[in-house]
Amino acid sequence: MNITPSTAVELIELFVAAAILIWFFYNPWQSLLIDITRQRIFEARDQLFLYAAEGKIDFGSTEYKRIRDFLNLSIRLCHRFSLGSIIASKISNKGDLEEHPQQISMLDTIKGISDYETRRKVENMMVEVTAVLIFFVILRSFLLLTLSVLLVPFILVYLLYKGHIKQLFTRAGSMIERDIRMGGV
Structure with missing residues (x-):
């Protein structure tokens, strides 16, 4: 195999471009995705707070606390979400769910909000948060x-x-x- 100088330069350019792409994907791209995802969840949490401040949800209610805690946890642990962590969590929680079937889903929690319009808005907000988290995991892998x-x-x-x-x-x-x-x- 005879490599000409122009072929060698093209190979070097290819390796440099691939290295830069890999560096970009695993460094600034990951940070950008984490920041964007956290910002979206912060906005959802702020909206939930405004619903409570307007009296549409009680600050002391179980629904408000569970949704707020879920959003806070999502913000705090966002950097850990990945395809591997989701698979590992699913496998490790399988036994927990069998032992504790009474765990309430977020949609069941939202159903406890008495005001229909607020319940619908909070449900749409949580669907958007879930979609953002799904897109985050996809774009990160x-x-x-x-x-x-x-x-x-x-x-x-x-x-x-x-x-x-x-x-x-x-x-x-x-x-x-x-x-x-x-x-x-």
């Missing part, structure tokens, strides 16, 4: 990011075929609309 880029067109075609695409666009549109209102644009 090179494997999941690659798979999602390859699979998204097929998923969209499936959703279009099943008629769920309108719900997807409605949800995405409401998130974008909220961003615009929050940014004052």
Whole structure:
């Protein structure tokens, strides 16, 4: 195999570009994702506080405390969320769930909010927080990011075929609309 000087330069450029890409993915990209995710959860927690300040939820209620604690825990542990940690958590908690089946889900907690409009808003807020956390895990994993880029067109075609695409666009549109209102644009 005869390597010409131009081929050697191209190989060096390729290795340097790959090294820079890997460094970017595992350093500034990870920090950026953590910051963005935490900011979104901070906004959700602030919104929950405003609902309580307006008297729509009682500060002392179980619902407020559980939702606030979940959001605080998500903010604090956000940097640990990854595909591996989710799999390990699922495996290790399997026995716990069998021993303690009475654990209440976040949706069941939200159902305890008496005001219908507030319950609906808090439920939408928690769906958005969950979506943000899912996207965070996907964008943080090179494997999941690659798979999602390859699979998204097929998923969209499936959703279009099943008629769920309108719900997807409605949800995405409401998130974008909220961003615009929050940014004052």
